[in-house]
Amino acid sequence: MMENERRVVSVILQNEASALSRITDLFSARGYNIESLTVAPIPESKYSRLTIATSGSVRVIEQIIKQLHKLIPVLRVYEHADLVEKEMAMVKFPITENLSDIETLSKAYNGKIVNVGNDMLIAMVADEPKRVSHYLEAVKRFNPKEIVRSGTVALER
Amino acid sequence: MQMSGAQMVIEALKHEGVDTVFGYPGGAIMNVYDEIYKQNDFQHILTRHEQAAVHAAEGYAKVTGKVGVAMVTSGPGFTNAVTGIADAYMDSIPLVVISGQVPMSLIGTDAFQEIDSVGISRSCTKHNYLVTDAADLPRVLKEAFYLAATGRPGPVHVDIPKDVTAQIAEFDYSRPVEMETYKPTTKGNARQIKKAIDAIAAAKRPLLYLGGGVINANAADEVRAFAKLTGIPAVETFMARGTMGADNPLVISMLGMHGSYAANMAMSETDLIIGLGARFDDRVTGKLSEFAKNADVIHVDIDPASISKLVNAEYPIVGDVKYVVEEMSALAKGKIDAERYAPWLETIEHFNKLHPLGYEEEPGVIKPQWVIERIGQLLGEKANISTDVGQHQMWTAQFYPFSRPRQFISSGGLGTMGFGFPAAMGVKRGDMERVSINVTGDGSILMNIQELMTSVEYKLPVINVILNNHFLGMVRQWQTLFYDKRYSETDLSMQPNWVGLVESFGGVGYNVETKEEFDAALKDAVEKNVVAMINVNVSRFENVLPMVPAGGSLFNMMLEYKDK
Numbered sequence: 001m002m003e004n005e006r007r008v009v010s011v012i013l014q015n016e017a018s019a020l021s022r023i024t025d026l027f028s029a030r031g032y033n034i035e036s037l038t039v040a041p042i043p044e045s046k047y048s049r050l051t052i053a054t055s056g057s058v059r060v061i062e063q064i065i066k067q068l069h070k071l072i073p074v075l076r077v078y079e080h081a082d083l084v085e086k087e088m089a090m091v092k093f094p095i096t097e098n099l100s101d102i103e104t105l106s107k108a109y110n111g112k113i114v115n116v117g118n119d120m121l122i123a124m125v126a127d128e129p130k131r132v133s134h135y136l137e138a139v140k141r142f143n144p145k146e147i148v149r150s151g152t153v154a155l156e157r
Numbered sequence: 158m159q160m161s162g163a164q165m166v167i168e169a170l171k172h173e174g175v176d177t178v179f180g181y182p183g184g185a186i187m188n189v190y191d192e193i194y195k196q197n198d199f200q201h202i203l204t205r206h207e208q209a210a211v212h213a214a215e216g217y218a219k220v221t222g223k224v225g226v227a228m229v230t231s232g233p234g235f236t237n238a239v240t241g242i243a244d245a246y247m248d249s250i251p252l253v254v255i256s257g258q259v260p261m262s263l264i265g266t267d268a269f270q271e272i273d274s275v276g277i278s279r280s281c282t283k284h285n286y287l288v289t290d291a292a293d294l295p296r297v298l299k300e301a302f303y304l305a306a307t308g309r310p311g312p313v314h315v316d317i318p319k320d321v322t323a324q325i326a327e328f329d330y331s332r333p334v335e336m337e338t339y340k341p342t343t344k345g346n347a348r349q350i351k352k353a354i355d356a357i358a359a360a361k362r363p364l365l366y367l368g369g370g371v372i373n374a375n376a377a378d379e380v381r382a383f384a385k386l387t388g389i390p391a392v393e394t395f396m397a398r399g400t401m402g403a404d405n406p407l408v409i410s411m412l413g414m415h416g417s418y419a420a421n422m423a424m425s426e427t428d429l430i431i432g433l434g435a436r437f438d439d440r441v442t443g444k445l446s447e448f449a450k451n452a453d454v455i456h457v458d459i460d461p462a463s464i465s466k467l468v469n470a471e472y473p474i475v476g477d478v479k480y481v482v483e484e485m486s487a488l489a490k491g492k493i494d495a496e497r498y499a500p501w502l503e504t505i506e507h508f509n510k511l512h513p514l515g516y517e518e519e520p521g522v523i524k525p526q527w528v529i530e531r532i533g534q535l536l537g538e539k540a541n542i543s544t545d546v547g548q549h550q551m552w553t554a555q556f557y558p559f560s561r562p563r564q565f566i567s568s569g570g571l572g573t574m575g576f577g578f579p580a581a582m583g584v585k586r587g588d589m590e591r592v593s594i595n596v597t598g599d600g601s602i603l604m605n606i607q608e609l610m611t612s613v614e615y616k617l618p619v620i621n622v623i624l625n626n627h628f629l630g631m632v633r634q635w636q637t638l639f640y641d642k643r644y645s646e647t648d649l650s651m652q653p654n655w656v657g658l659v660e661s662f663g664g665v666g667y668n669v670e671t672k673e674e675f676d677a678a679l680k681d682a683v684e685k686n687v688v689a690m691i692n693v694n695v696s697r698f699e700n701v702l703p704m705v706p707a708g709g710s711l712f713n714m715m716l717e718y719k720d721k
Contacts, residue, residue, distance in 0.1 A: 014338060017287070017289075018275060018279070018287070021276070021279065022279060025279050025280055029280045059465070062465065063466060066461050066462035067462050069461065072283070072336070072339050073338055075337060075338045
């Protein structure tokens with residue numbers, strides 16, 4: 001068995017109905033793995049940009065790239081070699097937790113407290129996916145009530 | 158010009174030069190059918206099932222090389238068509254399938270005869286469209302035909318809601334297709350082609366491995382010329398039968414699961430595979446880790462995703478086979494010495510003599526292989542041969558002397574029982590000059606038997622030759638070999654009155670027990686030129702041999718099977 005490796009791939013595709021499902025269908029029909037997928041329109045264009053974090057053997061990764069290319073609405077596929085990768089996470093804590101500790105910890109991960117309500121507060125961080133995982137590990141002691149991760153976005157350096 | 162969406166469909170078909178539409182009307186597509194009623198530009202052929210409409214369009218497309226067109230209604234009309242669409246997708250057949258959809262206002266309400274058609278067809282089409290505005294129709298239909306026919310061909314599905322077919326908009330079909338995101342590579346990379354020629358010149362035992370892509374690219378002449386120029390022998394995949402021509406001294410028959418011993422041994426012994434429009438299907442390679450172990454691979458394919466998908470290619474060339482092989486021939490002249498491969502051809506000749514393709518005659522019994530050979534002797538080049546799926550299909554691929562591309566029409570990738578008869582109807586429509594034969598089994602033929610009516614009504618005579626072994630033969634063969642003869646649900650002893658069946662639709666039928674009767678029946682059916690069914694009772698327990706058991710290695714073939 002060949003070793004699995006993690007890859008981040010960006011796809012520029014036409015901004016049309018069902019374009020996204022073509023991508024997700026491709027992954028499910030061919031048994032490829034999706035770790036995360038983020039998508040948003042590219043401003044002032046008819047295209048959207050997708051960032052897919054995936055993993056597989058060298059051959060599988062090669063097929064993923066080729067099969068993505070084959071989809072008619074796909075304009076370009078970037079297989080990143082040297083990239084800056086970021087992910088966002090938001091966490092909801094009870095208001096009774098130590099606010100300044102949460103603030104300090106979030107700052108260390110390029111984040112802050114973004115909202116404080118009557119009985120809860122929300123912190124957000126934006127960092128490399130691995131560091132986001134560390135953050136989520138670290139905040140466990142503050143009894144987080146809800147966690148949401150955005151999935152990764154990436155740009156070539 | 159202003160016109161309705163329905164009129165646009167007709168106009169677009171006219172502009173595309175379509176002469177035949179296979180289809181079946183229904184509520185959501187009625188506006189289009191109303192326009193079909195009013196026109197004389199193409200013939201609509203009403204099949205008796207939507208699946209058959211798509212298979213007929215496939216047969217038509219395969220024999221003519223043009224885009225086949227099928228039209229169906231929403232809901233069940235479309236779901237019935239899906240098997241045909243999937244079949245076309247697997248075999249890269251250019252089709253445009255137009256389906257009706259419930260009105261836009263009802264989409265998503267689980268309306269009567271509503272189904273998410275584009276959702277269903279997404280995974281079995283090259284591309285698909287849901288048209289939400291009649292103004293988009295000219296562009297979409299033009300793109301659909303363009304996509305179906307260019308690059309790696311395939312089926313394109315266009316779903317049109319009923320209100321869009323009624324909507325009035327501007328029709329302008331003159332605008333060229335502009336698809337920024339779709340630009341198939343046709344010219345192969347010149348440096349790669351040169352490298353490939355150098356590799357061939359250095360090889361001792363090169364082998365051409367021809368796939369269906371050669372036929373799709375209309376490149377058979379170029380491939381034959383290249384083989385002749387270089388003296389390199391060729392094996393054909395199931396989908397490529399007829400490319401080299403049966404009497405070509407350089408062709409070593411079919412390879413793969415039911416390929417010949419010589420073809421599979423050649424593939425196992427070659428030191429350089431020259432793959433042209435072939436995709437290293439599992440039915441061809443057998444066990445991948447044992448496949449052509451000592452060979453480098455040149456792989457020419459229009460679809461980059463086919464290259465190195467299963468077998469790593471040292472010389473990948475993305476491009477149209479016709480163009481690339483022409484380039485290869487130009488470079489090979491004076492550079493490749495055919496003499497160099499003489500010992501290799503001798504080796505292959507030795508393989509051929511060791512275990513030639515054959516079968517044992519038994520007195521008083523008709524062997525299915527004999528029937529195929531006999532059709533070949535009696536009709537040869539004069540017939541187009543379609544098949545259904547099963548043992549009869551493999552015997553046809555093995556024993557019919559195919560002399561040209563597009564002569565053999567069969568369901569390769571999906572293996573669709575019920576394909577043969579409607580496809581043979583489409584073949585007849587596409588090539589009225591030749592006899593259209595459907596070689597079928599007693600299992601397969603019943604899967605689209607209703608098409609007897611279409612065939613009679615539209616005078617598209619097909620001669621159905623049933624190799625009747627009262628079994629679901631291929632499954633029975635596997636049960637014999639791998640399931641200890643537990644014939645679970647494969648016994649088809651219960652049979653209809655075949656002659657009565659075909660006669661009730663207005664065709665002719667024959668029950669055949671002897672070779673003489675077969676000759677007479679075939680001759681009579683050809684002369685009468687009507688829809689026919691020749692029911693040939695063949696030996697019941699005949700197996701398709703040789704055989705590479707699934708997952709086995711090509712060089713480890715089961716050459717014979719003696720029943721204890």
